[in-house]
Amino acid sequence: RGLAHLHRYRPQVFHRDITSANILFNEHGVAKIADFVFLSVAPGGAPREGSSTPAPLQGPTPGYAAPEYVETRVATEATEVYAA
Numbered sequence: 001r002g003l004a005h006l007h008r009y010r011p012q013v014f015h016r017d018i019t020s021a022n023i024l025f026n027e028h029g030v031a032k033i034a035d036f037v038f039l040s041v042a043p044g045g046a047p048r049e050g051s052s053t054p055a056p057l058q059g060p061t062p063g064y065a066a067p068e069y070v071e072t073r074v075a076t077e078a079t080e081v082y083a084a
Contacts, residue, residue, distance in 0.1 A: 002031065002032065002033045003015065003018065003033065003080060003081075006033075007077045007080070011041050011042045012041070012042040013039060013040075013041055013042075014039065014040045014041075014042070014075035014076075014079075014080060015033060015036065015038070015039060015080060016038035016039065016040055016060050016069075016075050016080070017035060017037065017038045017060040017061055017064070018033075018064065018080055019060075019061045019064045021035075021061075022034050022035045038060055040075055065079070065082075066078065066079040066082035069082075
């Protein structure tokens with residue numbers, strides 16, 4: 001639900017580093033997303049699918065990034081779900 005909330009927010013927000021280590025659970029078993037170091041926000045007039053905000057020089061955790069994100073450095077809902 002947290003990732004879906006970020007994607008529904010306007011402008012869209014992309015975490016860009018969803019890994020098992022970045023999903024924390026509280027004492028009630030509720031998941032929380034952590035570590036927003038690579039966060040990007042889609043520009044105000046950007047289309048729904050993706051962020052053209054340049055990625056930082058250091059990228060997401062190796063092995064978790066979708067191949068198309070690695071190639072284009074454009075975050076979309078699909079590239080975020082790939083990692084989850």
